Amino acid sequence: MTSHLDIPDASMAVDDASMAADDERAHEDAAWQDDVRAGVRHVRDLASLPLSPAERAAAQAAATRHKVRIPKAYLDLIDWSDPADPIRAQVIPSPEELAEQEGEFDDPIADHAFSPVPRLTHRHADRVLLFPTYQCAVYCRFCFRKESLTSIGRGYTREALEPAFAYIEAHPEIREVILTGGDPLSLPDKALAEIRARIEAIPHVRLLRIHTRVPVALPSRITAGLVQALQGRLMVTVVTHFNHAREITPAAEAACRTLRQGGFVLLNQSVLLKGVNDTVEVLEELCRELMYRLGVKPYYLHHGDLARGMAHRRTTIHQGQALASALRARLSGICNPVYVLDLPDGGGKVPLGPCHVEARDGETWRIRGQDGEVRAYTEVVGHP
Ligand SMILES: *Cc1c(COP(=O)(O)O)cnc(C)c1O
Numbered sequence: 001m002t003s004h005l006d007i008p009d010a011s012m013a014v015d016d017a018s019m020a021a022d023d024e025r026a027h028e029d030a031a032w033q034d035d036v037r038a039g040v041r042h043v044r045d046l047a048s049l050p051l052s053p054a055e056r057a058a059a060q061a062a063a064t065r066h067k068v069r070i071p072k073a074y075l076d077l078i079d080w081s082d083p084a085d086p087i088r089a090q091v092i093p094s095p096e097e098l099a100e101q102e103g104e105f106d107d108p109i110a111d112h113a114f115s116p117v118p119r120l121t122h123r124h125a126d127r128v129l130l131f132p133t134y135q136c137a138v139y140c141r142f143c144f145r146k147e148s149l150t151s152i153g154r155g156y157t158r159e160a161l162e163p164a165f166a167y168i169e170a171h172p173e174i175r176e177v178i179l180t181g182g183d184p185l186s187l188p189d190k191a192l193a194e195i196r197a198r199i200e201a202i203p204h205v206r207l208l209r210i211h212t213r214v215p216v217a218l219p220s221r222i223t224a225g226l227v228q229a230l231q232g233r234l235m236v237t238v239v240t241h242f243n244h245a246r247e248i249t250p251a252a253e254a255a256c257r258t259l260r261q262g263g264f265v266l267l268n269q270s271v272l273l274k275g276v277n278d279t280v281e282v283l284e285e286l287c288r289e290l291m292y293r294l295g296v297k298p299y300y301l302h303h304g305d306l307a308r309g310m311a312h313r314r315t316t317i318h319q320g321q322a323l324a325s326a327l328r329a330r331l332s333g334i335c336n337p338v339y340v341l342d343l344p345d346g347g348g349k350v351p352l353g354p355c356h357v358e359a360r361d362g363e364t365w366r367i368r369g370q371d372g373e374v375r376a377y378t379e380v381v382g383h384p
């Protein structure tokens with residue numbers, strides 16, 4: 001099983017009780033396959049787009065550093081009259097990507113250093129990252145794993161994942177398996193069902209997590225067949241990756257509804273990107289619409305990783321902290337993401353958001369309230 005999105009007519013058939021369901025499935029699958037086919041699949045497809053001369057000049061070189069792929073549904077969100085359009089900024093290669101800086105890394109969060117077997121990263125005792133594929137439905141210019149994704153031929157095969165499954169089996173402390181990549185939902189339903197069943201057979205695993213941009217970039221791929229492939233014994237959490245409220249379309253809404261109705265918990269992580277979502281108004285609208293319209297809880301707001309060629313999209317930490325403070329003041333708790341930095345060298349994700357503790361004197365703390373005023377808080381605890 002190696003078929004991926006670049007083989008749009010790959011067989012998606014699953015065993016089914018009724019012919020009616022089969023027809024429905026075939027219809028749903030045709031829809032997303034059309035979306036892939038009509039989008040940008042190769043760098044040469046960029047030629048038909050109204051790119052700026054600079055973008056046109058950069059396209060070939062940038063695409064050799066990081067692949068180009070944009071499904072039609074996502075491409076259609078671009079407002080071509082705006083050179084700074086936040087959707088365009090995420091997917092169209094730009095000359096700035098070629099300007100790599102000192103201090104940027106191939107592997108900014110040390111996935112490889114914590115990889116005991118191929119296709120698995122184990123940094124925190126209770127959870128692992130599993131990489132079933134290194135292909136995506138869309139290639140984001142700012143991707144922190146772009147160096148891993150550039151190598152071709154690293155699609156899904158059952159054999160390629162077997163050492164990772166054996167590792168999970170041998171480590172009873174692992175409770176969460178996080179499918180990431182690449183984009184796990186770029187795999188066919190059959191492959192997803194196979195992976196899910198293999199993980200499910202490991203008794204100590206409790207939760208399956210899926211990190212994906214498919215509900216954003218290729219929402220038509222979220223079909224009844226896909227939901228069914230993921231349903232089983234495990235609690236399933238789908239972590240989406242919306243970066244801007246403009247990505248929240250009726251199609252994305254339908255995709256998230258399908259996932260919620262399938263019984264999955266939905267969370268979102270965003271990347272803070274200069275020129276895309278680095279204002280409080282944009283982030284506020286994004287977080288509200290995620291929660292109130294899609295039923296997707298904002299989970300993390302990531303500070304831009306030190307991926308190569310991405311200096312032009314990074315904000316300072318200071319700017320990020322100011323945004324996080326403003327969001328905290330404007331949004332309800334459930335609409336608020338945690339602003340985090342994923343440290344290089346495998347230090348993990350650490351919150352950088354507003355700290356309200358100003359000082360401490362013994363049992364008395366000086367803590368800044370949400371109104372900005374600092375108050376004394378004296379601890380009262382029983383001493384045995
Ligand atoms: C981000 C990440 C996780 C998941 O972390 P959570 O804080 O649970 O979302 C797990 N393992 C690795 C290596 C990671 O980078």
Ligand code: SF4
Nearest residue numbers: 136139140143182213
């Ligand atoms: S979908 Fe995720 S892994 Fe794929 S290119 Fe975008 S950010 Fe990177």
